[in-house]
Amino acid sequence: MGLADLIIAMKKRRQQIQAGSNKPPNPTPGIPIPSGSKRARSSSEQDDYSQGTKTMRFSGPDLPEDIWCHIHALLPLPDAARAACVSREFLHSWRCRPNLTFSQETLGVNLTYCERTLRTGEEKLALKFTKIVDEIMKKHTGIGVKTFKLQYCGSRIYTSRLKSWFKIAVNPGLEELVLSLPVVVYDPKYYNFPCSLLFNGSGKSISYLNLKGCAFHPVAGLGCLRKLHLSRVHITGDELWCLLSNSLVLKELNLSQCNKITRLKIPCLLNQFNHLTVFGCKTLELIENKAPNLCTIHIDTTLLRLLSGDSLQVKNLEMLWPLEYNLVYYARAELPRIMPNLETLIISSAGEVLNTPIVRAKFLHLKLLEICLSVAEGAFSPAYDYLSLAFFLDACPVLETFELSVYQTRMKHDSVSGDYSLLRKMPERHHVSIKNVKIDGFCSAKSMIELTCHILDSATSLENLTLDTIYGADYEHVDRLAVHEIGGCSSPIGKRMIRDAHKAVLAIEKYIVGKVPSNVQLNIKKPCSQCHSVK
Template sequence: MELAELIIALKKRRQQIQANSKPANPTPGTSIASVAKRMRPSCEQDDYSQGTKIMRYSGPELPEDIWCHIHALLPLPDAARAGCVSREFLRSWRCHPNLTFSQETLGVKRTFSEKICGSDTLAWKFTKIVDQIMEKRAGIGVKTFKLEHCGSRIYTRHLKSWLQVAVNPGLEELVLSLPVVYDAKYYNFPCSLLFNGNGKSISYLNLKSCAFHPVAGLGCLRKLHLSRVHITGDELGCLLSNSLVLKELNLSRCNKITCLKIPCLLNQFNHLTVFGCKTLELIENKALNLCTVRIDTTLVRLPFGDSLRVNNLEMLWAFEYNLVYYARADLPRIMPNLETLGISSAGEVLNTPIVTAKFLHLKLLEICLSVAEGAFSPAYDYLSLVFFLDACPVLETFKLSVWQTRMKHDPVSGDSSLLRKMPGHHHASIKNVKIDGFCSAKSMIELTCHILDNATSLENLKLDPIYVGGYEHVDRLTVHEIGDCSPHTGQRMIREAHKSVLAIEKYIVGKVPSNVKLNIQKPCSQCHSVK
């Protein structure tokens, strides 16, 4: 039985007990309340006499630790509601080991008048509710403490008191997210709480928008996420050098770090993410088992250190140009053992180059060409991506996404005999190809036709003229009712999408072999109608 069903069954059982306790025919002159009181078991009379509204539940006799375990598996709001059923459940709720405080879980909402007047009492409402809960948690162990502060004001005295209760020798996960509008340096995370022994069991630490100045390491720390955190490279190095079981580090917009040093002592370290750290000049990696890197620039601009064992790389940055060119030209030398590669480029002024070095192990290639406003460079030749595919002899999956608000490439026209061909390039391992944001550009039609002619193992080809940003839909009409079929696509690209479908039908459909499954995601007839 699911936990939610169990709680419902317990509530129904309580209602049945109450219903069976009512007398069928009370004697004249006797109040219903007095009769009900006589009919209650003595234990319930004691609760009634104390004026409480919480009834004792005479359901299945289970040890208290079993009930605590059941409640620990419930989300925080459900566990709180279950605490209203009986005193036993109330005790279980007060011992709930996983505390997640956010605007959503606490149901804190800004009133209409506050929105109009601009008065922000959201933070005070949030603080008051959390205070009431944490006051009853003193001395009770917490395994997970997640706080996503809402409102623009931080009551630091209250925040510190919550952390004093939450940070205990049994704490495993600590997540503290303060408002982005708040300057990180003004809230100094009380590191003494972590490094006096109470943080010895923490395996996941996630801090956002605060100052953090560690003076030691955390022996059980496996995942560290820092976003908009005021911390220097030396301070972070101190933490890393003394957290020997660390596996994952995620840094976002930590602008006090100029040099990131990952020591060789981190034998289990395998995942690094670095985004938006503007002052970062060097990553000195000495961890031998680092295999996954997500970064927002090129490794030529940001020297990296040991990268021979890296087999998963994502370069995702909306303002970096020519990442595809760089990846083809330099990555085989820097990271020769890549198995998956994701690239997001804001523009390609240079076509994909012809280079002799190959990606001998690459099986998944994802390229996203994204322009927030305007057209992707019309000078870029989509057909030149053939040189990238040619460098990947074991490539199995190729995904191309193009996001633009208008199309300026030369559209396809005339007879199919006018399309360019690139003989001598064979892609024997490619099985799956998806092009998201497919357009009627002549070079994109040529690229698709080339794949059909030369990918001898091709099984699936999916073409979607509407950019969906990673969302997968079987049929747009099936999700139209929930508003999830890209209804905000501009009219220019809607018209282009309809042109693309016609181009697919004219130039591509007839070239698809019988053993290849072609999936054309047509525009939604309601969201993407041409006006």
Template structure:
């Protein structure tokens, strides 16, 4: 019966679970083993935008986070989400954050989401705090606005299935060290990781099916050797791509570069089994080069952010898609 009550308690939202813990000593003991610790402004009832957060709210966020984690046993945590604002100017020191992670990050944790509101002070992910056995449990890792510096031989992420980096400081060599140990990885998303110059996805990632790369400003080349990659989404300046013939879904939103010409000239031989193609850019020329054949493309979306583009020139593109079922054209009428 105790296990049933504990399970029911674990399904409650964080604030409701905390209220229920005030009812009895039994429920308080469940609270000390509450598995889903999502400690953010929203879950703790602190309203206000990230960038407009007052010093008081930042301090309140740190104080409530500290109180919850200090009163938690550290047992049974499966999800830990921490939002750190104005770090460490007003509310939180590196020692505080290391201590919080030391309390909750234990073998059995499945998801870790650690996000800072800004680059005000760079926090280095503390590999030294990771416990033995962590590598067998962690499934999802999301980091934002911090530094991640793995070294050769790091083997903490063997069971990782999803990796999300937002504004994370990591070099291509460091990312390579990480990916070499994530043999179960299924989804990889990189946004604004501006230390990356080249992205190399090794062939040992047999389970990787979804790859998203967005606004990594200095990235020049992406080479993916993962044999079962299904979808790739990219936002940024056009660059050198090598994606493999397993790809079926491709979405390229080019911030700079003529993506229409790029697609015609490069994609038919690069991704011969493509079934869905979505491309958009504001940098396009009026004439489309004669494309190769997109033999399997059934869905095609072209977005052109230009009011004076010769849209009839896209006819040759359509001629290269004999299996096409759906065509969507998005046009901007901005002057």
């Protein structure tokens, strides 16, 4: 039984007791009422009591009002509305509910598949959603709202009521504001976010602002703003600069598909700013960072080459852009100079035509290196030598974890064959810090076998080596058949790669198993005999 159902049941029980007896109910069943309580009153005293200025009411245990408000605030929105119908305490806290989250899920507004395919169905959904939110907001006092989230995932929404809702929700105590509108209202002629409500003092306590699918034209800053997320928002670089330069405690900026920005300037006054994410901003030409403590960057890799200013303190870099080529080459050649203090580096490349170069500069602090080589359709370039990645490892003297993922729909590299003596060997190195190595999408390519053998020869502190012959498994169980039996094994993989996965297993058994030291845990994730059969 949920809390709302419990409150309703208690309310009904109170009514039954009051209807069948003049005795006031025991507010906490099972707990005896001490002498001198209402149960010990004489009949005359009871009459005096019933005619007094206070009326006995019961809606649950005798708790302070702030406790009831806290309990009510923890309820999901539908349960909170139900509880407000049967409890005066909850009715009061409903009108002052601090956390308002409106979505199709929280409001229970959905359509059948057939209804969703019709434009009239989407209009009905939008109208129903708008009416429910409007009714709730009209009854809310606006007092005490700390979180306001409006997340609508339909294809359209009626925007005529949005400003009236914001007038109620945006108050000097608001801390989180999230607005996510359908792509249809992405154009500013449909909806301009009412910035005047934020910058007249009502938004002074906002620490997290997340806007999607609207136009946003700030004219000042927000003194408490710590996180700013903008997705598909019409905002210019100058407008964003105005907001950033006057939001001095900002820590995190996330921009996605904000195509009105050509220059992103991060001012030097942002001493606490440490996290930047930029994806899909097609018109962006320059990122100028002057914030002294920026340490984490998630970015389109083409934009990294446009980054200027202070990047010496960057410790975590994630470059994910599946259409960019030779990112591993670029990272090895340029990043030690641009970001010498990196500790975590994640690279996703659509292709490497150039082998990893030998460069004198090193990553002296890098502890985690993840490289993903992903081809949406076809084979990863057979010109690329996986063994050249050993030059990257050589440049990381304190590296502890190395993960390599290779996704392709067919394999064109030369498969390993012949005796072990025919495998190439790199100059002897000693990687004294590497403890964990994982290769996802392990194939029978000769150069990949050579890379793995090189790691076994040089990583003197290696503890775990995982070789997964099927790319993209999202579980840790080694036995795929065991996972298959509980319905979680199958991965989207074609027949060509299934055949190569079986060849990779044979190569592991022939060339690698015998080289694994006794103190190293070898995990071989083989193809599933049910899902990945070669028949």
